[in-house]
Amino acid sequence: MADLNVDVLVIGAGPTGLGAAKRLNQLNQGTWALVDSNPVPGGLASTDVTDEGFLYDVGGHVIFSHYQYFDDCIDEALPNDDDWFTHQRISYVRCKNTWVEYPFQNNITRLPKEDQVKCMEGMIDAAVEARVHSKPPKDFDEWIVRMMGTGIADLFMRPYNYKVWAVPTTKMQCKWLGERVAAPDLKTVTKNVILGKAAGNWGPNATFRFPARDGTGGIWIAVAKTLPQEKLLLGADNTVVKVDVDAHTVTLKGGKTIRYGRLINTMAVDLLADLMGDQLLQSWTKELFYSTTHVIGVGIRGTRPDRIGDKCWLYFPEPDSPFYRATVFSNYSPYNQPQPETKLKTLYLADGSAAKSDEPQEGPYWSLMMEVSESSMKPVDVENLLKDTIQGCINTSLLQPHDEIVSTYHRAFDHGYPTPSLERDGALDKILPYLEKKDILSRGRFGSWKYEVGNQDHSFMLGVEAVDKVLLGAVELTLQYPDFVNGRKNTERRLVEGISKIQKELEAKDVVVKSEQ
Structure with missing residues (x-):
């Protein structure tokens, strides 16, 4: 007999x-609980x-949104103007001992003339x-080669993406790209090269928000506080150690058993498979691949x-540093x-x-936060990684040799990036329907393994929409x-009554939506 029975359990x-x-x-329809280790x-x-x-986030996180619903929930959790700072993105690529404005492919005018020629010829x-x-x-x-040519591919896109994903670009698909990679406009790039001008900001995160206090994690602590605390089972004793799909039960480390009607899983789906046996x-x-961050x-x-x-x-992108990205974290807040008097x-x-x-x-004081990827195809000297990273900061002019270091931090996150590999979609087409037949919706950055919808706003809405599917058939x-x-x-608020409007828009784009009600 289970210790707790709920209609929906969230992991x-x-x-x-x-x-x-x-x-x-x-929605307040039925009973629910959430568990986390x-x-x-x-x-x-x-x-x-x-x-x-x-303070250091688990990698480079900023808040920008594709959803009003997400905005409303975040603003409810942190409602005051002084809860946030709003920034204009100022990003560069370090290449050829100079800073090239982001996106690189639109700003090759900053490169030496010989490299400008190679990039232009390729485009x-x-x-x-x-x-x-x-x-x-x-x-x-x-x-990459079709969109940007071999010059930009060799100088930036291939080496940079290998440093990020820890796999060669030949082992990745391209369906995930969407708005994440700017395709260069040949006329604009040519004009900027001739005039020596830089292109303007591009992308959905050209303006972003960051919490004034407690880092990105403070957002989610605040969101959790808006929920009934008795339904949040947090801590080591609430680590999931077994999922019995036949009995519809989850066993926790502390010994408690929870019986569920439907399960919304947000842990990595490969780990879920192990717990299911x-x-x-x-x-x-x-068939799914990931990198450690x-x-x-x-x-x-x-x-x-x-x-x-x-x-x-x-x-x-260059080999003079082990990291693919650095964030001037002290600039965010x-x-x-x-504080200076410390x-x-x-x-x-x-x-x-x-x-x-x-x-x-x-x-x-000020601070830098760097990210390094690791995989079987890109091993990392973990023992010397801190030292190598600091040397990389000197090599790339982030630090000077005489700078006084007063604090260091290093933490590895085993599942860092879900790789959009060539095999990914074929695997997901089997995995996700298989789980749904067993009353499990696996969602999230690693729950559904789609990097293209892996930002914070996407991830939040994957959870919201999973509930709407379970309770409303949306x-x-x-x-x-x-x-x-x-x-x-x-x-849209992702309610069933809003689907007809969305469906018409999708059909106008030649996308078919099948009703799941």
């Missing part, structure tokens, strides 16, 4: 699980704090050859230098680091030499039609 208190819980609480909600959108008081060739292509590109690498499902999940933080004493300025996040010891200088004094001294737009949701600002 995971990251953005997807909290989205599901928010919607379940709002961590005592603090947030999942892969959480924030750590070092002993010295520096011209790509534009000419595009007229004769009758089939879609077979992989991400072919997409389902060999067929396990064989399918082996190492997050490295460095806290520095001193006034933020002019060479850093108001930069937000920065990209690094003055509370992401200790006294801290200098651990060592950036070049590894000893500090001049062992006495704690006051700030001010269509899950984010899961099924990523290009559609990424191409508009969604104001």
Whole structure:
């Protein structure tokens, strides 16, 4: 006999699980509960704090949204103007010892002349050859060459994406791209090269919000506080250790058993398969690939230098640094680091030499956060990764050899990026329907394994829409039609009565939506 019986059980208190819980609480149809092994909600959108008081997110997270529903929930959790800072994205690519404005492919005017010529030749060739292509590109690498040419491919896109994904671009599909990669406009690029001008901001995150306090994780702690606390079962004892699909029960580490009618799973689907002990499902999940993300933080004493300025996040395609991205995390909020009057010891200088004094001294302070990917195709020297990262910061002018380092941070997240591999969609086409027949909806960054809808707003809405499907029979737009949701600002509340309007719009775009009521 189960210790608890609920109509809907949610596994995971990251953005997807909290989205599901928010919607379940709002609709108030039947009983529900949420379980998570961590005592603090947030999942892969959480924030750590070092002993010295520096904050680091689980990678580079910012808030920008495709959904009004998401905005409303976030604003309910953090409703005051002083809860947020709004920033204009200032991003660059470090290449050829210079900073090239993002997106790189639109700003090659910043490169040395020889590299400008190679990039322009490649774009011209790509534009000419595009007229004769009758089939879609077979992989991400072919997409890059068709869209941008071999010059940009070799200089930036291939090396950078290998550093991010930890697999070659030839092993990735290109359906996931959507709005994430800017295709260069040949006329505009040519004009900017001749005039020596940079292109303007591009993309959905050109303007973004960041919480004033507690980092990105503070958002999700605040969202969780808007829910009935007795329904949130958090902490080590609530770690899921077994899923019995026949009995519709979940067993927790502390010994409690929960019986469910429907299960919304947001843990990685390969881990779910292991907890189910389902060999067929396990064989399918082996077709899914992911990379591990190492997050490295460095806290520095001193006034933020002019060479850093108001930069937000920065990209690094070249081999002189192990990281693919660095974020000037102190620029997001003055509370992401200790206040200036805080006294801290200098651990060592950036070049590894000893500090001049062992006495704690006051700030001010600023910080950098770097990300490094790892996979079987891209191994990492973990033991020396912190040292190599700091040297990479010196190599790329983020740090100077004499900078005083007062705090360091390193944490590895095993499931960091869900790889849009060539095999992914074929595996998901088997995995997700198979689970649904067993009353399990697996959703989220790794629950449904679709990076193209893996941002915080997407993840939250995957949970919301999963509940709408379970309780109302609604269509899950984010899961099924990523290009559609990424191409508009969604104001619908994902209710059944709103589906007819959305369906007409989709049909006008030659997309068929099958009613699931």
